[in-house]
Amino acid sequence: MIIQKISRVLSNFDNILPVFAAACAAMSLFVLLTLPLPYSEDQLYPKEIVPGSSLNPYDRGGPPFTQAAIHSQYPENSPTAGYVTAYLTPLSLFLSEHTLYMGTTIVAHPGGILDEILYNTRGLDTVVEPTILFVAFAIAAYLFRKREA
Amino acid sequence: MNEIGGAPLFFLEFGDIVIYFTPFTLTLFLLALVFSVFVLVSRPERQLEIAFGGDAYYAKEISLSELRFRRFMSIACGLACMGAMVTGDVFDFTLFVSLVGICNVGIVAAVRSRHVQNAAYQYGLVALAGTVPMFAAAGMVAATTGTLSMLELAKGALTVPLAAQALLVLGVMGEGMAPFYAAKAEMFRAPGAPYVIMCSLSSLLIFLRVTEVILLI
Numbered sequence: 001m002i003i004q005k006i007s008r009v010l011s012n013f014d015n016i017l018p019v020f021a022a023a024c025a026a027m028s029l030f031v032l033l034t035l036p037l038p039y040s041e042d043q044l045y046p047k048e049i050v051p052g053s054s055l056n057p058y059d060r061g062g063p064p065f066t067q068a069a070i071h072s073q074y075p076e077n078s079p080t081a082g083y084v085t086a087y088l089t090p091l092s093l094f095l096s097e098h099t100l101y102m103g104t105t106i107v108a109h110p111g112g113i114l115d116e117i118l119y120n121t122r123g124l125d126t127v128v129e130p131t132i133l134f135v136a137f138a139i140a141a142y143l144f145r146k147r148e149a
Numbered sequence: 150m151n152e153i154g155g156a157p158l159f160f161l162e163f164g165d166i167v168i169y170f171t172p173f174t175l176t177l178f179l180l181a182l183v184f185s186v187f188v189l190v191s192r193p194e195r196q197l198e199i200a201f202g203g204d205a206y207y208a209k210e211i212s213l214s215e216l217r218f219r220r221f222m223s224i225a226c227g228l229a230c231m232g233a234m235v236t237g238d239v240f241d242f243t244l245f246v247s248l249v250g251i252c253n254v255g256i257v258a259a260v261r262s263r264h265v266q267n268a269a270y271q272y273g274l275v276a277l278a279g280t281v282p283m284f285a286a287a288g289m290v291a292a293t294t295g296t297l298s299m300l301e302l303a304k305g306a307l308t309v310p311l312a313a314q315a316l317l318v319l320g321v322m323g324e325g326m327a328p329f330y331a332a333k334a335e336m337f338r339a340p341g342a343p344y345v346i347m348c349s350l351s352s353l354l355i356f357l358r359v360t361e362v363i364l365l366i
Binding site: 010013014016017020021023024027030031034037038039040041042043044072073074077078081120121122123124125128129131132135136138139142143146 | 162163164165166167218221222225229232236238240241244245247248251252254255258259261268271272274275278279281282289291292293294295296297298301307310311312315316319322323326329330
Protein backbone atom coordinates (compact mmCIF):
# COMPACT_ATOMS: atom_id res chain seq x y z
CA MET A 1 0.00 0.00 0.00
CA ILE A 2 2.71 2.45 0.96
CA ILE A 3 4.67 1.58 -2.17
CA GLN A 4 1.58 2.27 -4.24
CA LYS A 5 1.25 5.70 -2.68
CA ILE A 6 4.94 6.51 -3.18
CA SER A 7 4.90 5.43 -6.79
CA ARG A 8 1.75 7.44 -7.40
CA VAL A 9 3.49 10.56 -6.13
CA LEU A 10 6.68 9.86 -8.08
CA SER A 11 4.87 9.02 -11.29
CA ASN A 12 4.04 12.68 -11.75
CA PHE A 13 7.30 14.25 -12.80
CA ASP A 14 6.27 17.62 -11.41
CA ASN A 15 6.69 16.06 -7.97
CA ILE A 16 10.26 14.81 -8.39
CA LEU A 17 11.86 18.24 -8.05
CA PRO A 18 10.13 18.93 -4.68
CA VAL A 19 11.06 15.44 -3.48
CA PHE A 20 14.68 16.00 -4.43
CA ALA A 21 14.64 19.43 -2.79
CA ALA A 22 13.27 17.87 0.40
CA ALA A 23 16.04 15.25 0.28
CA CYS A 24 18.60 18.04 -0.13
CA ALA A 25 17.12 19.92 2.84
CA ALA A 26 17.17 16.80 5.02
CA MET A 27 20.74 16.10 3.94
CA SER A 28 21.81 19.68 4.75
CA LEU A 29 20.38 19.22 8.22
CA PHE A 30 22.25 15.92 8.61
CA VAL A 31 25.51 17.53 7.47
CA LEU A 32 25.03 20.41 9.89
CA LEU A 33 24.57 17.88 12.71
CA THR A 34 27.86 16.14 11.87
CA LEU A 35 29.82 19.39 12.10
CA PRO A 36 32.53 20.22 12.98
CA LEU A 37 34.62 18.09 10.65
CA PRO A 38 38.37 17.77 11.18
CA TYR A 39 40.60 19.72 8.82
CA SER A 40 43.62 17.89 7.48
CA GLU A 41 46.73 20.08 7.64
CA ASP A 42 48.54 18.00 5.03
CA GLN A 43 46.88 19.45 1.92
CA LEU A 44 47.88 19.02 -1.70
CA TYR A 45 49.03 22.05 -3.68
CA PRO A 46 49.49 24.41 -0.72
CA LYS A 47 49.75 28.08 -1.54
CA GLU A 48 50.93 30.82 0.77
CA ILE A 49 49.67 34.36 0.79
CA VAL A 50 52.85 36.41 0.55
CA PRO A 51 52.07 39.99 1.59
CA GLY A 52 54.09 42.39 -0.50
CA SER A 53 54.25 40.15 -3.55
CA SER A 54 52.74 41.79 -6.60
CA LEU A 55 51.39 38.43 -7.77
CA ASN A 56 49.37 38.02 -4.59
CA PRO A 57 47.40 35.74 -4.09
CA TYR A 58 48.57 33.64 -7.04
CA ASP A 59 52.26 33.58 -6.23
CA ARG A 60 53.69 30.05 -6.22
CA GLY A 61 57.20 31.38 -5.87
CA GLY A 62 60.48 30.66 -7.57
CA PRO A 63 62.21 32.28 -10.54
CA PRO A 64 61.00 31.10 -13.95
CA PHE A 65 62.57 28.00 -15.53
CA THR A 66 63.83 26.66 -12.23
CA GLN A 67 61.54 24.18 -10.61
CA ALA A 68 59.28 25.59 -7.90
CA ALA A 69 58.26 23.14 -5.21
CA ILE A 70 54.72 21.88 -5.81
CA HIS A 71 53.38 19.32 -3.40
CA SER A 72 51.43 17.03 -5.70
CA GLN A 73 50.01 13.57 -5.07
CA TYR A 74 52.22 11.67 -7.51
CA PRO A 75 55.28 13.85 -8.25
CA GLU A 76 56.67 11.10 -10.49
CA ASN A 77 53.74 11.53 -12.88
CA SER A 78 54.38 15.21 -13.50
CA PRO A 79 58.13 15.62 -13.40
CA THR A 80 58.10 18.98 -15.20
CA ALA A 81 55.59 20.68 -12.90
CA GLY A 82 56.85 23.95 -11.48
CA TYR A 83 59.14 25.09 -14.28
CA VAL A 84 56.98 27.75 -15.87
CA THR A 85 54.69 28.66 -13.01
CA ALA A 86 56.55 31.94 -12.37
CA TYR A 87 57.01 32.86 -16.03
CA LEU A 88 55.63 36.27 -17.06
CA THR A 89 55.59 37.90 -20.47
CA PRO A 90 57.29 41.35 -20.63
CA LEU A 91 53.96 43.16 -20.26
CA SER A 92 52.99 41.12 -17.21
CA LEU A 93 56.46 41.58 -15.78
CA PHE A 94 56.12 45.34 -16.25
CA LEU A 95 52.76 45.32 -14.48
CA SER A 96 54.06 43.20 -11.64
CA GLU A 97 57.08 45.42 -11.11
CA HIS A 98 55.17 48.69 -11.05
CA THR A 99 52.07 47.99 -9.05
CA LEU A 100 51.02 45.70 -6.24
CA TYR A 101 47.36 45.68 -7.17
CA MET A 102 47.22 43.85 -10.50
CA GLY A 103 47.60 40.23 -9.35
CA THR A 104 44.25 39.09 -10.68
CA THR A 105 44.75 40.96 -13.96
CA ILE A 106 48.10 39.26 -14.46
CA VAL A 107 46.58 35.85 -13.84
CA ALA A 108 43.56 36.51 -16.01
CA HIS A 109 45.22 37.71 -19.20
CA PRO A 110 47.15 35.58 -21.68
CA GLY A 111 50.80 35.50 -20.86
CA GLY A 112 50.30 35.89 -17.15
CA ILE A 113 50.87 33.20 -14.56
CA LEU A 114 50.30 29.68 -15.81
CA ASP A 115 48.99 27.80 -12.82
CA GLU A 116 50.56 24.43 -13.34
CA ILE A 117 48.15 22.78 -10.95
CA LEU A 118 45.53 23.43 -13.60
CA TYR A 119 47.54 22.69 -16.71
CA ASN A 120 49.93 20.00 -15.63
CA THR A 121 49.17 17.98 -12.53
CA ARG A 122 45.38 18.21 -12.80
CA GLY A 123 45.15 18.71 -16.54
CA LEU A 124 42.30 16.26 -17.12
CA ASP A 125 40.01 18.25 -14.81
CA THR A 126 40.73 21.35 -16.84
CA VAL A 127 39.82 19.50 -20.03
CA VAL A 128 36.52 18.23 -18.60
CA GLU A 129 35.46 21.63 -17.21
CA PRO A 130 35.40 23.44 -20.59
CA THR A 131 33.73 20.35 -22.08
CA ILE A 132 30.83 20.82 -19.67
CA LEU A 133 30.64 24.47 -20.73
CA PHE A 134 30.75 23.62 -24.44
CA VAL A 135 28.02 21.02 -24.10
CA ALA A 136 25.89 23.53 -22.21
CA PHE A 137 26.47 26.12 -24.95
CA ALA A 138 25.62 23.55 -27.63
CA ILE A 139 22.30 22.77 -25.94
CA ALA A 140 21.50 26.46 -25.48
CA ALA A 141 22.37 27.21 -29.12
CA TYR A 142 20.26 24.31 -30.39
CA LEU A 143 17.26 25.30 -28.30
CA PHE A 144 17.61 28.94 -29.34
CA ARG A 145 17.76 28.14 -33.06
CA LYS A 146 15.12 25.44 -32.92
CA ARG A 147 12.34 27.55 -34.43
CA GLU A 148 14.39 28.27 -37.54
CA ALA A 149 15.00 24.62 -38.39
CA MET B 150 44.51 -1.60 -0.74
CA ASN B 151 40.79 -2.12 -0.32
CA GLU B 152 40.03 -3.97 -3.53
CA ILE B 153 36.31 -3.77 -3.86
CA GLY B 154 36.31 -3.96 -7.65
CA GLY B 155 39.12 -6.49 -8.00
CA ALA B 156 42.83 -5.96 -8.37
CA PRO B 157 43.76 -3.04 -10.64
CA LEU B 158 44.86 -4.31 -14.05
CA PHE B 159 46.20 -1.15 -15.60
CA PHE B 160 46.97 2.42 -14.58
CA LEU B 161 46.86 5.41 -16.89
CA GLU B 162 48.41 8.51 -15.37
CA PHE B 163 47.34 12.04 -16.18
CA GLY B 164 49.46 13.81 -13.60
CA ASP B 165 47.68 13.47 -10.29
CA ILE B 166 44.60 11.98 -11.88
CA VAL B 167 45.27 8.30 -12.19
CA ILE B 168 42.78 6.38 -14.27
CA TYR B 169 42.64 2.76 -13.21
CA PHE B 170 41.02 -0.30 -14.69
CA THR B 171 39.86 -3.00 -12.32
CA PRO B 172 37.66 -5.87 -13.56
CA PHE B 173 34.66 -3.90 -12.27
CA THR B 174 35.46 -0.53 -13.82
CA LEU B 175 36.68 -2.21 -17.01
CA THR B 176 33.33 -3.98 -17.38
CA LEU B 177 31.41 -0.75 -16.94
CA PHE B 178 33.77 1.04 -19.32
CA LEU B 179 33.24 -1.59 -22.02
CA LEU B 180 29.47 -1.43 -21.53
CA ALA B 181 29.53 2.34 -22.07
CA LEU B 182 31.83 1.91 -25.07
CA VAL B 183 29.62 -0.71 -26.73
CA PHE B 184 26.50 1.41 -26.25
CA SER B 185 28.25 4.46 -27.66
CA VAL B 186 29.10 2.44 -30.76
CA PHE B 187 25.48 1.27 -31.00
CA VAL B 188 24.31 4.86 -30.81
CA LEU B 189 26.82 5.81 -33.47
CA VAL B 190 25.57 3.24 -35.97
CA SER B 191 21.85 3.13 -35.16
CA ARG B 192 19.13 5.11 -36.89
CA PRO B 193 16.22 6.72 -35.07
CA GLU B 194 12.97 4.89 -34.80
CA ARG B 195 10.11 6.16 -36.94
CA GLN B 196 7.01 5.80 -34.88
CA LEU B 197 3.85 4.72 -36.68
CA GLU B 198 0.41 5.75 -35.54
CA ILE B 199 -2.72 4.14 -36.93
CA ALA B 200 -5.43 6.60 -37.79
CA PHE B 201 -8.60 5.62 -35.96
CA GLY B 202 -11.39 4.20 -38.10
CA GLY B 203 -9.48 3.72 -41.32
CA ASP B 204 -6.55 2.07 -43.03
CA ALA B 205 -4.36 5.14 -42.91
CA TYR B 206 -1.36 5.59 -40.65
CA TYR B 207 0.99 8.43 -39.84
CA ALA B 208 4.75 8.00 -39.89
CA LYS B 209 6.52 10.60 -37.78
CA GLU B 210 9.56 12.10 -39.45
CA ILE B 211 12.70 13.03 -37.56
CA SER B 212 14.37 16.13 -38.91
CA LEU B 213 18.04 15.78 -39.75
CA SER B 214 19.08 18.54 -37.34
CA GLU B 215 17.31 16.85 -34.44
CA LEU B 216 18.84 13.50 -35.36
CA ARG B 217 22.31 15.01 -35.53
CA PHE B 218 21.96 16.89 -32.28
CA ARG B 219 20.64 13.94 -30.30
CA ARG B 220 23.25 11.61 -31.71
CA PHE B 221 25.95 14.12 -30.75
CA MET B 222 24.55 14.42 -27.24
CA SER B 223 24.29 10.64 -26.86
CA ILE B 224 27.87 10.11 -27.94
CA ALA B 225 29.06 12.90 -25.66
CA CYS B 226 27.11 11.22 -22.88
CA GLY B 227 28.78 7.90 -23.69
CA LEU B 228 32.23 9.47 -23.58
CA ALA B 229 31.46 11.20 -20.28
CA CYS B 230 30.21 7.89 -18.94
CA MET B 231 33.39 6.13 -19.96
CA GLY B 232 35.39 8.80 -18.16
CA ALA B 233 33.28 8.54 -15.02
CA MET B 234 33.63 4.76 -15.00
CA VAL B 235 37.41 4.61 -14.83
CA THR B 236 38.60 7.84 -13.24
CA GLY B 237 40.51 7.49 -10.00
CA ASP B 238 39.99 10.97 -8.61
CA VAL B 239 36.99 12.16 -6.61
CA PHE B 240 36.84 15.64 -8.12
CA ASP B 241 37.32 14.30 -11.63
CA PHE B 242 34.51 11.82 -11.00
CA THR B 243 32.14 14.62 -9.97
CA LEU B 244 33.05 16.58 -13.09
CA PHE B 245 32.37 13.61 -15.36
CA VAL B 246 29.08 12.90 -13.62
CA SER B 247 27.91 16.48 -14.05
CA LEU B 248 28.88 16.19 -17.73
CA VAL B 249 26.70 13.07 -17.94
CA GLY B 250 23.87 15.03 -16.34
CA ILE B 251 24.07 17.93 -18.74
CA CYS B 252 24.28 15.59 -21.76
CA ASN B 253 21.14 13.84 -20.52
CA VAL B 254 19.40 17.22 -20.35
CA GLY B 255 20.45 17.77 -23.95
CA ILE B 256 19.13 14.39 -25.10
CA VAL B 257 15.77 14.98 -23.46
CA ALA B 258 15.55 18.63 -24.46
CA ALA B 259 15.96 18.01 -28.20
CA VAL B 260 12.50 16.46 -28.58
CA ARG B 261 9.91 18.78 -30.05
CA SER B 262 6.99 18.18 -27.79
CA ARG B 263 5.68 20.48 -25.11
CA HIS B 264 5.27 17.62 -22.65
CA VAL B 265 8.80 16.37 -23.16
CA GLN B 266 10.27 19.87 -23.00
CA ASN B 267 8.52 20.40 -19.70
CA ALA B 268 10.05 17.17 -18.38
CA ALA B 269 13.47 18.24 -19.66
CA TYR B 270 13.13 21.56 -17.86
CA GLN B 271 12.28 19.85 -14.57
CA TYR B 272 15.14 17.40 -15.00
CA GLY B 273 17.51 20.26 -15.79
CA LEU B 274 16.60 21.87 -12.49
CA VAL B 275 17.27 18.62 -10.61
CA ALA B 276 20.58 18.09 -12.41
CA LEU B 277 21.62 21.65 -11.62
CA ALA B 278 20.68 21.27 -7.96
CA GLY B 279 22.43 17.89 -7.83
CA THR B 280 25.82 19.42 -8.65
CA VAL B 281 25.79 21.37 -5.38
CA PRO B 282 25.91 18.39 -2.96
CA MET B 283 28.26 16.55 -5.31
CA PHE B 284 30.91 19.26 -5.45
CA ALA B 285 30.37 19.94 -1.75
CA ALA B 286 31.24 16.28 -1.15
CA ALA B 287 34.42 16.57 -3.24
CA GLY B 288 35.38 19.71 -1.32
CA MET B 289 34.76 18.00 2.01
CA VAL B 290 36.87 15.01 0.96
CA ALA B 291 39.73 17.32 0.03
CA ALA B 292 39.46 19.33 3.24
CA THR B 293 39.17 16.45 5.68
CA THR B 294 41.72 14.08 4.14
CA GLY B 295 44.00 16.38 2.19
CA THR B 296 43.83 14.25 -0.95
CA LEU B 297 41.40 13.53 -3.77
CA SER B 298 42.95 10.36 -5.16
CA MET B 299 40.75 7.30 -4.70
CA LEU B 300 43.81 5.09 -4.69
CA GLU B 301 45.20 6.96 -1.68
CA LEU B 302 41.83 6.97 0.07
CA ALA B 303 41.42 3.24 -0.59
CA LYS B 304 44.48 2.46 1.52
CA GLY B 305 42.29 3.00 4.55
CA ALA B 306 44.57 5.29 6.53
CA LEU B 307 42.36 8.31 5.89
CA THR B 308 38.73 8.42 6.92
CA VAL B 309 36.23 10.21 4.75
CA PRO B 310 33.36 11.62 6.85
CA LEU B 311 29.99 9.95 6.44
CA ALA B 312 28.47 13.31 5.54
CA ALA B 313 30.72 13.64 2.47
CA GLN B 314 29.80 10.16 1.25
CA ALA B 315 26.10 10.85 1.76
CA LEU B 316 26.35 14.15 -0.12
CA LEU B 317 28.14 12.42 -2.99
CA VAL B 318 25.39 9.82 -3.29
CA LEU B 319 22.68 12.49 -3.14
CA GLY B 320 24.40 14.51 -5.87
CA VAL B 321 24.78 11.49 -8.14
CA MET B 322 21.12 10.66 -7.51
CA GLY B 323 20.18 14.12 -8.72
CA GLU B 324 22.29 13.76 -11.87
CA GLY B 325 21.01 10.25 -12.52
CA MET B 326 17.35 11.18 -12.19
CA ALA B 327 16.96 11.19 -15.99
CA PRO B 328 15.12 7.83 -16.39
CA PHE B 329 12.25 9.14 -14.26
CA TYR B 330 11.75 11.91 -16.77
CA ALA B 331 12.59 9.89 -19.84
CA ALA B 332 10.10 7.19 -18.89
CA LYS B 333 7.49 9.73 -17.91
CA ALA B 334 7.94 11.55 -21.16
CA GLU B 335 7.20 8.24 -22.93
CA MET B 336 10.19 8.62 -25.13
CA PHE B 337 11.45 5.08 -25.42
CA ARG B 338 8.99 4.41 -28.21
CA ALA B 339 8.79 7.99 -29.36
CA PRO B 340 10.44 9.36 -32.50
CA GLY B 341 14.20 9.29 -32.17
CA ALA B 342 14.06 6.47 -29.64
CA PRO B 343 17.46 4.77 -29.43
CA TYR B 344 19.22 7.84 -28.12
CA VAL B 345 17.04 8.07 -25.05
CA ILE B 346 18.28 4.70 -23.86
CA MET B 347 21.62 6.41 -23.29
CA CYS B 348 19.92 8.41 -20.48
CA SER B 349 18.94 5.25 -18.66
CA LEU B 350 22.20 3.46 -19.31
CA SER B 351 24.35 6.38 -18.16
CA SER B 352 22.28 6.76 -15.00
CA LEU B 353 22.61 3.06 -14.27
CA LEU B 354 26.36 3.16 -14.85
CA ILE B 355 26.99 6.20 -12.66
CA PHE B 356 24.92 4.63 -9.87
CA LEU B 357 27.00 1.45 -10.08
CA ARG B 358 30.20 3.42 -10.10
CA VAL B 359 29.26 5.66 -7.18
CA THR B 360 28.51 2.52 -5.17
CA GLU B 361 32.04 1.35 -5.82
CA VAL B 362 33.46 4.77 -4.96
CA ILE B 363 31.59 4.89 -1.65
CA LEU B 364 32.74 1.40 -0.70
CA LEU B 365 36.28 2.21 -1.77
CA ILE B 366 36.91 5.50 0.02
